[in-house]
Amino acid sequence: MQGAERLVKERRARLAAERLLDQKSRELALANDRLSTHALRLSEKVADQRQTLQAVQSEAAELQGTNVQMKSDLARALSAATLAQRRLWEAVETFRDGFAVFDTDQRLIIANGAYVAMFAGQGGDEGGAGTELQAGMLYSDIIRLMADGGIVDLGGRDPADWHHEMMERAGTDPIPPLVLGLSDGRSLRLIDRRGETGDLVCLTADITETVRREAELEEARARAEAASRAKSAFLANMSHEIRTPMNGVVGMADLLCETSLTEEQRLFAETIKSSGEALLTIINDVLDYSKAEAERLRLSPEPFDLERCLYEITLLLQPRAREKGIDLLVDFDLFLPTRFVADPGRMRQILTNLIGNAVKFTPRGHVLTRVVGLERPDGQFDLHVTVEDTGIGIAEANLEAIFGEFNQVEDEANRTFEGTGLGLAITRQLVTLMGGEIWVESEPGKGSCFGFRLTLPAAEDAGPLANHRPVTLRAAVLADPSMIGRTILTRQLETCGLTVRAHRSAAEALADLTANPACDLLILDQDDGGDLERALAAARRTLPDARILVASADPVHLRVADGLVDAVLQKPVLRSELFHRLQDFSASPSVTPSASPSAPPSAAPQPRRRLRVLAAEDNRTNQLVFRKMVEGLPLDLTLVANGRQAVDHWRADRPDLIFMDISMPEMDGRAAARLIREHEAAEGDAAHVPIVAMTAHALQGDSDDILAAGIDHYLTKPLKKPEILAHMAARAESLGLSLSPDVQSPAALRDPG
Numbered sequence: 001m002q003g004a005e006r007l008v009k010e011r012r013a014r015l016a017a018e019r020l021l022d023q024k025s026r027e028l029a030l031a032n033d034r035l036s037t038h039a040l041r042l043s044e045k046v047a048d049q050r051q052t053l054q055a056v057q058s059e060a061a062e063l064q065g066t067n068v069q070m071k072s073d074l075a076r077a078l079s080a081a082t083l084a085q086r087r088l089w090e091a092v093e094t095f096r097d098g099f100a101v102f103d104t105d106q107r108l109i110i111a112n113g114a115y116v117a118m119f120a121g122q123g124g125d126e127g128g129a130g131t132e133l134q135a136g137m138l139y140s141d142i143i144r145l146m147a148d149g150g151i152v153d154l155g156g157r158d159p160a161d162w163h164h165e166m167m168e169r170a171g172t173d174p175i176p177p178l179v180l181g182l183s184d185g186r187s188l189r190l191i192d193r194r195g196e197t198g199d200l201v202c203l204t205a206d207i208t209e210t211v212r213r214e215a216e217l218e219e220a221r222a223r224a225e226a227a228s229r230a231k232s233a234f235l236a237n238m239s240h241e242i243r244t245p246m247n248g249v250v251g252m253a254d255l256l257c258e259t260s261l262t263e264e265q266r267l268f269a270e271t272i273k274s275s276g277e278a279l280l281t282i283i284n285d286v287l288d289y290s291k292a293e294a295e296r297l298r299l300s301p302e303p304f305d306l307e308r309c310l311y312e313i314t315l316l317l318q319p320r321a322r323e324k325g326i327d328l329l330v331d332f333d334l335f336l337p338t339r340f341v342a343d344p345g346r347m348r349q350i351l352t353n354l355i356g357n358a359v360k361f362t363p364r365g366h367v368l369t370r371v372v373g374l375e376r377p378d379g380q381f382d383l384h385v386t387v388e389d390t391g392i393g394i395a396e397a398n399l400e401a402i403f404g405e406f407n408q409v410e411d412e413a414n415r416t417f418e419g420t421g422l423g424l425a426i427t428r429q430l431v432t433l434m435g436g437e438i439w440v441e442s443e444p445g446k447g448s449c450f451g452f453r454l455t456l457p458a459a460e461d462a463g464p465l466a467n468h469r470p471v472t473l474r475a476a477v478l479a480d481p482s483m484i485g486r487t488i489l490t491r492q493l494e495t496c497g498l499t500v501r502a503h504r505s506a507a508e509a510l511a512d513l514t515a516n517p518a519c520d521l522l523i524l525d526q527d528d529g530g531d532l533e534r535a536l537a538a539a540r541r542t543l544p545d546a547r548i549l550v551a552s553a554d555p556v557h558l559r560v561a562d563g564l565v566d567a568v569l570q571k572p573v574l575r576s577e578l579f580h581r582l583q584d585f586s587a588s589p590s591v592t593p594s595a596s597p598s599a600p601p602s603a604a605p606q607p608r609r610r611l612r613v614l615a616a617e618d619n620r621t622n623q624l625v626f627r628k629m630v631e632g633l634p635l636d637l638t639l640v641a642n643g644r645q646a647v648d649h650w651r652a653d654r655p656d657l658i659f660m661d662i663s664m665p666e667m668d669g670r671a672a673a674r675l676i677r678e679h680e681a682a683e684g685d686a687a688h689v690p691i692v693a694m695t696a697h698a699l700q701g702d703s704d705d706i707l708a709a710g711i712d713h714y715l716t717k718p719l720k721k722p723e724i725l726a727h728m729a730a731r732a733e734s735l736g737l738s739l740s741p742d743v744q745s746p747a748a749l750r751d752p753g
């Protein structure tokens with residue numbers, strides 16, 4: 001048994017081992033499969049990874065190249081930036097102005113030498129100029145250093161206040177510029193800007209030199225202004241001081257001329273008078289010029305009669321022209337209105353200068369003033385005025401210079417003439433001020449022609465020959481030795497509807513009349529050359545029904561026997577005067593010869609009482625002149641010595657007319673006029689008494705000032721008898737009183753400019 005059992009056992013064991021082996025073999029085969037699959041995959045992965053590695057390796061190589069490039073670029077950029085910064089900083093360092101930059105916390109980043117130098121020596125660090133100013137310092141501390149360290153001149157202010165103000169300023173945006181005075185006398189302008197990132201960029205400019213120059217200029221300007229004011233005041237005073245006694249000199253000489261004198265005494269008296277007047281002209285020129293220079297010349301445009309203005313000027317210059325034997329002619333464009341709007345006083349000044357010069361520089365021949373013009377679409381007139389003479393002329397080289405100040409032609413022909421050389425300078429200033437231009441053409445030995453152009457509005461009441469009374473005269477014969485005079489008069493008569501036969505002399509005219517007696521109007525000339533009285537007598541016989549006129553440059557000295565002439569025409573003939581004369585003749589056809597051409601046209605009404613005139617004047621000589629000028633007139637004159645007395649007298653006596661000096665002691669003329677007007681205002685309109693100021697003042701603004709005081713008119717000294725009489729005559733006429741027989745008609749009244 002034991003063996004069998006054992007065998008069985010062994011067999012069983014073998015079978016078991018065989019099964020196990022079998023199982024393990026299968027497992028092994030399975031594992032082998034898996035292993036080979038895994039190995040396959042693994043090898044695929046390895047291949048992939050190898051590829052990736054290659055790619056990475058090539059990328060890395062590429063990157064390395066780029067890196068090298070960038071490194072070199074960076075190095076270059078860095079060196080360029082360093083260079084730029086160095087240059088910038090070197091530039092900033094060369095600034096004379098201080099420059100500093102603070103960061104957003106207002107800590108100093110950087111400052112140039114000039115900025116640092118502001119603090120030189122501050123902080124007690126000897127030799128270390130500005131060493132206390134370091135990067136990182138607060139703006140606030142730097143400001144404090146400026147205040148406490150005495151860098152800034154605080155002008156006694158509290159440094160803490162100043163610091164506070166400066167910090168407030170730094171907080172604003174934009175920061176306003178500021179000028180600081182330093183204790184060492186320098187001046188700094190602070191210009192601060194906030195950068196985009198919030199940095200504070202500060203610039204301090206040293207403007208010491210500019211400030212010093214500005215101060216110098218300011219001082220010079222103040223000095224110049226003070227000097228100019230002093231000059232104006234001096235001129236005004238001088239004018240007053242000189243005019244007042246000159247009023248006495250000229251006025252008295254004038255009165256003296258009217259007394260009976262020997263030939264020699266008359267010469268002396270007339271010389272005193274003309275020298276006085278010449279002196280006054282010079283004073284006026286100097287005053288005007290200084291006004292123009294100070295740009296204080298102003299215009300006061302108003303309607304005025306240009307033709308009449310010219311006529312008056314020629315009348316004034318007529319005596320001088322006659323003395324020299326030259327003809328003064330006016331040719332006023334027949335188709336122009338006569339009334340325009342401009343400053344009449346200044347217009348008169350321009351024309352007086354030009355015509356006066358022409359008369360002065362013309363020894364023989366004529367002076368012709370011509371006014372022509374055209375209407376513009378806007379209704380204004382382009383006027384062209386020329387003053388032509390046959391005088392000594394002006395050399396080409398001097399033509400421009402004569403319009404300059406104090407310029408006179410210095411040559412043989414010119415040496416004998418007086419003058420200031422200011423007239424043309426003022427004239428040019430005035431013409432320019434009126435918006436016009438002036439020129440001159442001249443030929444030495446032949447004559448000169450001064451012209452100016454102006455554009456002026458016609459006065460609304462214009463219209464050359466405004467009223468409609470008819471002229472019925474038809475045929476005129478005239479004799480005038482001057483060709484231009486003949487032409488002008490002929491044209492004027494033709495415009496009035498007459499046919500004209502013009503001749504050179506009365507003899508020629510008479511010959512014509514004998515052949516052809518068709519004539520309603522005969523005009524002969526005072527300077528005919530022949531025997532005028534005889535010619536007139538002959539004419540009267542030939543033409544019993546015609547009107548006979550004598551044209552005269554000097555009607556005062558024209559003496560013609562009774563009944564020979566109907567009227568005397570003042571030369572130059574004013575168009576409106578001639579027209580009115582023709583209208584008068586047409587209205588009353590009968591011949592009513594007037595014996596004395598200067599006698600007033602109609603009898604005055606019988607005087608009911610005498611005109612009461614009050615004159616206030618403190619200067620005794622001027623009082624005397626005034627009294628003498630009105631002597632012989634039927635009026636009651638009261639003279640008082642100041643404004644106070646004038647007001648008192650006005651209250652007590654109620655004069656018809658007051659002449660009032662402006663500068664008087666105690667109460668001046670303006671104040672007196674104002675008081676009188678105040679009293680009158682309480683009494684109603686009818687109380688108004690005309691007040692005429694008499695003034696020596698000639699500075700601009702005086703006239704406005706005077707008129708503002710309630711004064712109606714003013715006369716500039718020295719007083720002229722005709723002007724005073726004209727005011728009196730106008731007042732007398734308005735009250736129905738008479739001042740005849742000595743006084744000119746009120747038509748002669750004009751306001752002095």
Ligand code: ADP
Binds near residue numbers: 392414418448
């Ligand atoms: P004044 O006449 O006071 O000397 P103006 O300024 O009026 O000064 O004239 C300047 C100068 O121009 C005169 O001195 C003269 O030499 C010259 N002049 C002016 N007008 C004429 C003229 N019509 N004919 C010749 N010379 C003239």
